[in-house]
Amino acid sequence: MIKMMDKAIEDFFEERKANWLKKNVTAALSEVEVKEKNIECEELFSLKNWLPNAAKRAGQISISTHPCTFSHPSARKNKNGYATSIIAENKQANDGFLRSGNVDVSPDALGNAAALDVYKFLTLTLSDGQSLLGHIERDTELAINLLTLSGNDIPDYESLKQGFLAMKSGGTENISSAKIKQVYFPVSDITDADDMAYHQLSVLTASGILFDLRKRIDNMRFGDEIKQAREHRREKKAYDNHKEIAGLATIAYGGTKPQNISVLNSQNGGKAHLFMSIPPKIKESETLFPRVDFFKQTVRYSHCRTQFQKLHILYNQNANNMHVRQARDELYQDIVDYIVEKMWQVRAVAFEQYFENSNELPRAQKFWLCDEYKEARVLESWWLDELENSITSFIFYGYEKILARRAIKLGNAEYSHMASVVSQNAELLR
Numbered sequence: 001m002i003k004m005m006d007k008a009i010e011d012f013f014e015e016r017k018a019n020w021l022k023k024n025v026t027a028a029l030s031e032v033e034v035k036e037k038n039i040e041c042e043e044l045f046s047l048k049n050w051l052p053n054a055a056k057r058a059g060q061i062s063i064s065t066h067p068c069t070f071s072h073p074s075a076r077k078n079k080n081g082y083a084t085s086i087i088a089e090n091k092q093a094n095d096g097f098l099r100s101g102n103v104d105v106s107p108d109a110l111g112n113a114a115a116l117d118v119y120k121f122l123t124l125t126l127s128d129g130q131s132l133l134g135h136i137e138r139d140t141e142l143a144i145n146l147l148t149l150s151g152n153d154i155p156d157y158e159s160l161k162q163g164f165l166a167m168k169s170g171g172t173e174n175i176s177s178a179k180i181k182q183v184y185f186p187v188s189d190i191t192d193a194d195d196m197a198y199h200q201l202s203v204l205t206a207s208g209i210l211f212d213l214r215k216r217i218d219n220m221r222f223g224d225e226i227k228q229a230r231e232h233r234r235e236k237k238a239y240d241n242h243k244e245i246a247g248l249a250t251i252a253y254g255g256t257k258p259q260n261i262s263v264l265n266s267q268n269g270g271k272a273h274l275f276m277s278i279p280p281k282i283k284e285s286e287t288l289f290p291r292v293d294f295f296k297q298t299v300r301y302s303h304c305r306t307q308f309q310k311l312h313i314l315y316n317q318n319a320n321n322m323h324v325r326q327a328r329d330e331l332y333q334d335i336v337d338y339i340v341e342k343m344w345q346v347r348a349v350a351f352e353q354y355f356e357n358s359n360e361l362p363r364a365q366k367f368w369l370c371d372e373y374k375e376a377r378v379l380e381s382w383w384l385d386e387l388e389n390s391i392t393s394f395i396f397y398g399y400e401k402i403l404a405r406r407a408i409k410l411g412n413a414e415y416s417h418m419a420s421v422v423s424q425n426a427e428l429l430r
Helices: 007-024 031-044 047-060 113-122 132-138 141-147 157-165 207-222 224-234 263-267 301-315 322-353 363-369 371-379 382-406 412-423
Strands: 061-064 108-111 182-186 198-202 249-252 271-274
Touching (some): 007 031, 031 047, 047 061, 047 113, 047 141, 061 113, 108 263, 113 263, 132 141, 207 271, 301 322, 301 382, 322 363, 322 371, 322 412, 363 371, 382 412
Antiparallel strands (some): 061 108, 182 198
């Protein structure tokens, strides 16, 4: 080539020529015919022939960061014309959002697959890191030198420029499609629903981000590091950098013709990855942190039914000897042990389930059950008296509740004795 061009452009044309010759030059051709094919190839891909032809075809493809065809393959064309090609040009910002502008991806394109070579040409990344299309938009020296051709009946620079820029032109009006998902978004503060104002939004797919995600996931799943880590795992050796993503799904766009959806979709075989998107599985717990009262919501009289029934048998005996009293105190202790067991279960879930603002537990019970008071419980005792009274009342009234009309009326003396048994467990309650 006579003109001095960027190496990326030269490589583009060399690749085009090589592919054309591979397709058109066969072993059956004579030496003369091969020579003629080489001349034909050079002529076909000369700037004066290829650039005007490419500029005419550029309008057959539209650059878009959010192609409408991901919603429906036929969404691009409707009775109102072609759906507007959306090009998001958001600026990068450290705002913590996964959005256009914050992910460095190439723009996508949709349209006639026969013009994909023009798209590839215009999106070439040149030695300065800019795309060729960007150079043409800014009328740089490189663009002017490339598109200024000499010869009869050859378009001038401005004509070629406008032809190529047609690939990025979105038209003079915004056109959506009935095949694109629509969302009515309220924009008015009017409380009357009849006068509410809305924006009608077309929900589109950011294909660049979609396929950049696939690229990153595939690198994690099939890269050299993960292969080595899996090998070490099989051999039971130590390994690092082992990351797996579970619950992936693969979605296909375009079926057997992914090129009908977009350029990036075609390059990726129409396949993209989806993360699992289902409601979180809530961890089931048999123990719930009480919100109002431990002795009403956590422990149950019915859980100690056997102990209360055995106490009733002892109370009905006329004997009052050491063995009867020992059996009675052991039953009291069984009930205290049940309460202590429940105490530890509640303490185990306190960190996850206790919320200060929505909890109405008595102060003594908060002090008793919450981890934040663990050290203070050892140093202070004010809460223990109230707690021992609550446990004693649980045993005293629990007997009456379970035995109902058959219950023997217990007096203050028996209540005091229950309290003495409970107080022997003070250290277990801290």
